Amino acid sequence: MGATPLESSMTAPVSFRAAARYWLQLGFTSFGGPAGQVATIYSELVERRRWLSERRYLHALNYCMLLPGPEATQLAAYIGWLMHGTWGGLVAGALFVLPGVAVLIGLSTIYVLWGQLPLLAAVFWALKPAVVAIVLQAAWRVGSRTLHTPALRLIALAAFLGLSLLKLPYPLIVATAALSGALLGHWRPALITKPGGSGHGGHGGGGAAVQAAEAAPAAAPSSAPAPALHDDHTPTPAHGRFSRRSLAVTLLVSGLALGLPLALLSWADGWDGVLATMARFFTKVALLSFGGAYAVLPYVAQGAVENYGWLSAAQMVDGLALGETTPGPLILVVAFVGFLGGWQGSVLGLEPGSWWAAAAAALTVVWFTFLPSFSFILAGAPLVEASRNDLRLGAPLTAITAAVVGVIATLALLFTGPVLWPQAGAGLDWGALAILVLSALALLRWRWRVMPLIGAAAAVGAARWLLGLGLALLG
Numbered sequence: 001m002g003a004t005p006l007e008s009s010m011t012a013p014v015s016f017r018a019a020a021r022y023w024l025q026l027g028f029t030s031f032g033g034p035a036g037q038v039a040t041i042y043s044e045l046v047e048r049r050r051w052l053s054e055r056r057y058l059h060a061l062n063y064c065m066l067l068p069g070p071e072a073t074q075l076a077a078y079i080g081w082l083m084h085g086t087w088g089g090l091v092a093g094a095l096f097v098l099p100g101v102a103v104l105i106g107l108s109t110i111y112v113l114w115g116q117l118p119l120l121a122a123v124f125w126a127l128k129p130a131v132v133a134i135v136l137q138a139a140w141r142v143g144s145r146t147l148h149t150p151a152l153r154l155i156a157l158a159a160f161l162g163l164s165l166l167k168l169p170y171p172l173i174v175a176t177a178a179l180s181g182a183l184l185g186h187w188r189p190a191l192i193t194k195p196g197g198s199g200h201g202g203h204g205g206g207g208a209a210v211q212a213a214e215a216a217p218a219a220a221p222s223s224a225p226a227p228a229l230h231d232d233h234t235p236t237p238a239h240g241r242f243s244r245r246s247l248a249v250t251l252l253v254s255g256l257a258l259g260l261p262l263a264l265l266s267w268a269d270g271w272d273g274v275l276a277t278m279a280r281f282f283t284k285v286a287l288l289s290f291g292g293a294y295a296v297l298p299y300v301a302q303g304a305v306e307n308y309g310w311l312s313a314a315q316m317v318d319g320l321a322l323g324e325t326t327p328g329p330l331i332l333v334v335a336f337v338g339f340l341g342g343w344q345g346s347v348l349g350l351e352p353g354s355w356w357a358a359a360a361a362a363l364t365v366v367w368f369t370f371l372p373s374f375s376f377i378l379a380g381a382p383l384v385e386a387s388r389n390d391l392r393l394g395a396p397l398t399a400i401t402a403a404v405v406g407v408i409a410t411l412a413l414l415f416t417g418p419v420l421w422p423q424a425g426a427g428l429d430w431g432a433l434a435i436l437v438l439s440a441l442a443l444l445r446w447r448w449r450v451m452p453l454i455g456a457a458a459a460v461g462a463a464r465w466l467l468g469l470g471l472a473l474l475g
Contacts, residue, residue: 185395
């Protein structure tokens, strides 16, 4: 039974400064992808600190799972907003992201300056097939929880063929999947409903929320938890109540935060300049990133590699490897894409190879990728708090999640070519293939986590370099 308002009011409030310290700490330690991050927030804020109850936590998580963008970042922003209003949401979300941005820009700098050194080249040689195995694992995990019926498997296959063979735009894939799901859900719901289950469910159909529920420790059944600061029956705080005026102000500020920087970049570098083009492209990325980073990365690669030439497919794989080793949401790999595009292109009249141009491009990409996530939370959270109901997208989201399996498989196919056949006309790289197979076994059969796998692959690459160096010295 939930705590009464009187019991909840007895819980000591959390100061803005104390909350900010926690969000900063989380920003530096949030490894493990969305499932691990969501589970960490649950363990810390629901079980240990009791900032909010499990029901309030799941209510917020369900809403974030329906939004495009990184759900863990949005969840942090939502909880920060619930506790301390607009500034609380902005600080929570920003501190969750900024440490990873700083680390990734630092790693990107090392990459462009010294990435061709023999040691680092050997490390990346081993990291690339491990990253392909990580992508394959993502497709397998989502597929095993989602593709319960022949219709859903057909949607996944159609998404894979549409992207890999027909080169259809990613937005069209998502829209077609959503429409198919809506029609099937209305006319033949049994075709997309899990046998013996309820289909989509309340956590987003097998994505990060389900994985987080598995990863988060179970509450002790023998004793009731202490009252939370925001418990099941705690009234919504004054700043969280819906107001048309507040909604209008939020939408206006969000529009200005999007439009003014875009206008400034267009004035400084031209409408078709690198920075303005990145701003427009990554705004679309932000609005289409359903299903997590792996789902939207084929769209990013299609634009950044094939359409704009900001980096190569091989460099895209390297960026994903760096993204896997940094804290924060995996979608931060777009900062690497921006950095490489700024480094290799002409930005603000600077010659290629300018660190300032590369950093400006990376920060531009981060701003326009994450801004919509903050806008969704600050605009929609009061409406969500007013409802306090489970939010479900139902059949359309189930179909989109099925399509995501095919999209992730497309990403694996895109990366496999430059990894296993790194040079045109050359034969298969058997060493890379062996690492890919062993990495897949480590993840899927031996249940390794991502970070140990990345470390082991880097060690293999370093050992390969040392062996080659030793043989060269002996020869």
